[in-house]
Amino acid sequence: MNDPTTKFTAMTNAINPQKAFSAFSCLFLVIMLNSCMGLTKSHGYLDKDDPPLKEPVVMPWNAPSIPQGYHPSGNNFAGHLGIDIIGPRNTSVIAVDSGTIMTTKWDLLYGYQVVIRHNVKHEGKFVISRYLHLNARVVEAGDEVKRGQEIGTLGSTGFLATYPHLHFELGFAKTKKQHFFITENPHKYWYDGVGKISCFDKTKEYKKKTLGITYPLLCQ
Structure with a gap:
């Protein structure tokens, strides 16, 4: 009679751990890419769960799509403190308003x-914007930039980036040199x-002298 234990041991020994890990990694990557990009259109698509506001969010047809919106807590497994905007690698990323790097x-x-x-300033606080997962940067600390000026290029750098996109955050700081700040929903502060x-x-x-940001990627 065949020993089930012997069969299981032989089957286990036949599995190549490196190949198994590689296959699992590929499967994980495919799942992540599908969940992040999936059927998302390259332009004019807005995350269907992108967050509750009293006013509806209007997405221009020619604006690079937002597959993941602002979810500070409770709406997904870990919260999402900005918006993700997809685009081809090395797409220009631009300043949403004038300021200092x-x-x-x-x-x-x-x-x-x-x-x-x-x-x-907004309600007495300094306005800060942050641009993550860039492929390259074309500015240095201390540089003065104008609204619409290129500050870097879109990429997928960093452990948390599974596909090329810009993670954009907008927040407010109490002091001029404060790097840690409370983020808010960018959709509340568009120029229009x-x-x-x-x-x-x-x-x-x-001409606005109050807070009013423009999209951090150019609309096509």
Whole structure:
């Protein structure tokens, strides 16, 4: 009679651990890519769960898509403190408003990143924007930048990036040099109004002296 234990041992020994791990890694990557990009259109798509506002979020048809929106807590497994915008690798990433580069650095989780302190205040606090997973940076700390100016290129650097995208955050700091800040939903602060995603237009004269951001990627 065949010994079941012997059969199981032989079958286990036949499995190549390296190949098994490689296959599992590929499967995990495919699942992640499908969940993040899946059937997402390259332009004009907004995360269907992208967050509750009193006003609806209006996504321009020609704006690079947002497959994952702002979910501070409770809406997914870990919260998402910004918005993810997809695009081809090396797409220009632009400043959402004028300001000063606070830092450009590499981070194990978030890869290459740029942080800008803007020239406007909101309710007495400094306005900060952060751009993560960049493929490259074209600015240095201390540089003055204008709205719409290129600050880097879109990429997938950092452990948390599973596909090329820009993770964009907007927040507020109590002090001028504060790097840690409380993020808020970017959809509340578009130049054209709450929920009205505002594409940057180089022919437009931006006169607002209060907080009003434009999209961090160019609309096609």
